[in-house]
Amino acid sequence: MTLSVEQITGGYTKVPVIKEISFTVKPGEICGLIGLNGAGKSTTIKHIVGLLHAFEGRIAINHISLATNQEEYRRSLAFIPDSPILYEELTFREHIELTAKAYGQDTEETYQRAYHLVEQFHLTSKLDFYPAYFSKGMKQKVLIVCALMLDVPVYIIDEPFLGLDPLGIRTLLSCIREKKECGASIVMSTHVLDTAERFCDKFVILHEGKMLLSTTLEELLSKTGEDRLEEAYFTLLENNGDGDEC
Structure with missing residues (x-):
């Protein structure tokens, strides 16, 4: 099943934290959410799993949303939080x-x-x-x-490597790969860019609550002229006026 995030604007109060975020994750894809601390990664994930309700926009799994069928939507995804x-x-x-x-x-x-x-x-x-x-x-x-x-058809994973030992990380990545091969749609937020480069099929790059790009690794490398995800990511940030590190 395809996860669709369409023009999502939302946050914790009346002031938006994320603005007009849009991307899709098809069956058998791993989408990496990339961004600095405070970029909006966890906020985006909380909207997807239904912990926050968007001010504007729509999130659906095969056209099923929380508004149309809350029980079926929630049973269509599994969530691994960061804490x-x-x-x-x-x-x-x-x-x-x-x-x-x-x-x-x-x-x-x-x-x-x-x-x-x-x-x-x-x-x-x-x-x-x-x-x-x-x-x-x-x-x-x-x-x-x-x-x-x-x-379930969709797995949402927020900073999964925090607190895990090396064996745990290796086992988790193996399990994620198996879910992908079985046709699941997977969203994974992470700061570990070398791992994201090896495992993710596409990337959504967030910065200050806005989406800079929704792209494949090949497209990102071509756009920035770099040959690794980490270098391409920092080049993209520098081109958007921010050279801070993760």
Whole structure:
């Protein structure tokens, strides 16, 4: 299914934080959201997942929006936030069960995917532990398992590498690649540009709440005359009057 973001203007108060953001992510594509701190990446993601409501514009998954069918829209996407927040009174296993039931995917196949992910992230011994016993990185892995065990057409991932160890990052990237190969549409916000260059099919570059470009790597390199994403990104910023680093 295609995720469409059409002319979104929005924010947290009456003052817009993002303005006229538009892009699409087709099945089998990974779209990287790139920008400085405060560029509007997380705000854009919060509008996509429905945590914020746009002042103007429309977001849809195959023409289904929060306004037309809220339940179907929410069940069409899985979200990995940048800051892990868990239910303190639920064990890891109970988080898995709650997520499966909330999405109407309380099936043996879903649990098989979940426990395979648990093994991949080396968390089998932690299934009956409560969040109070988890580090930040382990909490992030709980959320990753709960999102990636789901069979949905769209995955939204906000700064996924924060707090993860090298093995966790490698496992997550492998899982994201598998979802892409199965035809999922994926939006990933990240500051890790070398990883984005290797894994993303297209990029949405945000700056001060506005979209500078929605482009492929090849188009961006051609436009800037650079041969790597990082250099092309900074060249683009310099051409727009900002040379600050991420």
